[in-house]
Amino acid sequence: MNEKITLFLNSDLLENYLIGATSKKEAELVETYISKYPEVEHAYNTLQHNLEIVSKYHAVEAPASVLENVYNAIAEETEDTPVLPLKVKTRRRAVFLRYTSIAASLIAVIFAGASSIFYIQNQELKEENQVVVDEIFDLRSDIDMNNKKLDELMAQFKQLNNPETQKYVIKGNNRAKNLKTVAYINPKEKTSMIDVVSLPQLPKEQCYQIWAELEGKMVNLGILDEADRQLRAIPYTENALGLNITIEPKGGNTNASLENSVAEISLKSRD
Structure with a gap:
C-alpha cells in the first residue's frame, strides 16, 4: 500500500462520505479513490457493513408509510429534473442510506416528542382524575354525615311527638x-x-x-x-x-x- 492511499485511509474522508458529511469536491475525491484503489474500496465496504450493523441495533421501526412518503418526496423534487446516473455504484447506496438515515432520525424525534406529550397529558389526566375521586369521596362523606344527622333529627322529632314523651x-x-x-x-x-x-x-x-x-x-x-x-x-x-x-x-x-x-x-x- 503506497503512502498516498495510507494518508487517505487515515483521514476522515471515507467515514464522512459514508454518512453524507462531505462536500461535493470531497465526495468526488472519495469516489475516485474507491473506483481506482481496491484497498480503499475494501475499507469502504467494511465501514458500510459495520454501519449497517450499528444502524440495525439502534433502529427504530418506522411506519410503513414513511418509505413511500420518502419516495414520493424524491419523485416530486426530481419530476422536472432528469436523474443522471452516478459514476460509482456505491454512491447511489450512500445517497439511499443518507435519506433513510434522515427519515429514521426524524421519526425518532417525532416519536420522542409525541411520547413526551402523551406522558405529560397522561400525568395531567391522572391528577385530574385523582381530584375528581377526592371530591367524590368528600361528597360521599358529606352525604353520609348529613344523612346521619338527618336520621338523628328525625328520631328526636318522633320522640318529641310521641304521646308517651x-x-x-x-x-x-x-x-x-x-x-x-x-x-x-x-x-x-x-x-x-x-x-x-x-x-x-x-x-x-x-x-x-x-x-x-x-x-x-x-x-x-x-x-x-x-x-x-x-x-x-x-x-x-x-x-x-x-x-x-x-x-x-x-x-x-x-x-x-x-x-x-x-x-x-x-x-x-x-x-
Whole structure:
C-alpha cells in the first residue's frame, strides 16, 4: 500500500462520505479513490457493513408509510429534473442510506416528542382524575354525615311527638335565675333528652352538672354546656324521682354537691 492511499485511509474522508458529511469536491475525491484503489474500496465496504450493523441495533421501526412518503418526496423534487446516473455504484447506496438515515432520525424525534406529550397529558389526566375521586369521596362523606344527622333529627322529632314523651321544664333558683332547660322523657321507650335553653355564665373552674335522683342516690347524667345549646340525649334512669342541676368543679364530679344545687324538679307519672 503506497503512502498516498495510507494518508487517505487515515483521514476522515471515507467515514464522512459514508454518512453524507462531505462536500461535493470531497465526495468526488472519495469516489475516485474507491473506483481506482481496491484497498480503499475494501475499507469502504467494511465501514458500510459495520454501519449497517450499528444502524440495525439502534433502529427504530418506522411506519410503513414513511418509505413511500420518502419516495414520493424524491419523485416530486426530481419530476422536472432528469436523474443522471452516478459514476460509482456505491454512491447511489450512500445517497439511499443518507435519506433513510434522515427519515429514521426524524421519526425518532417525532416519536420522542409525541411520547413526551402523551406522558405529560397522561400525568395531567391522572391528577385530574385523582381530584375528581377526592371530591367524590368528600361528597360521599358529606352525604353520609348529613344523612346521619338527618336520621338523628328525625328520631328526636318522633320522640318529641310521641304521646308517651313527657316534657319537664327546669328553671333555676335564686342562685341561677336565668337557668332554663327542658327535659323530654319517654318511660315506655326508655329514652331521655334535654334541651339547654339558657345557662348563666360560671367561672372557668366550674361547670353545671345534671343528676337523676333515686332513693338515696344521685346518678350522673352529664355536664351541661352553654356552648352546646342543642337537643341531645342523656342516659335514661329507670324509676328516677327527679332531676337536679348542681355547680361542680370543671370537668364534673363523681358525687353531687347538693349544697350547690341551682335547679331541681320532681318526675311524676302522667298516666
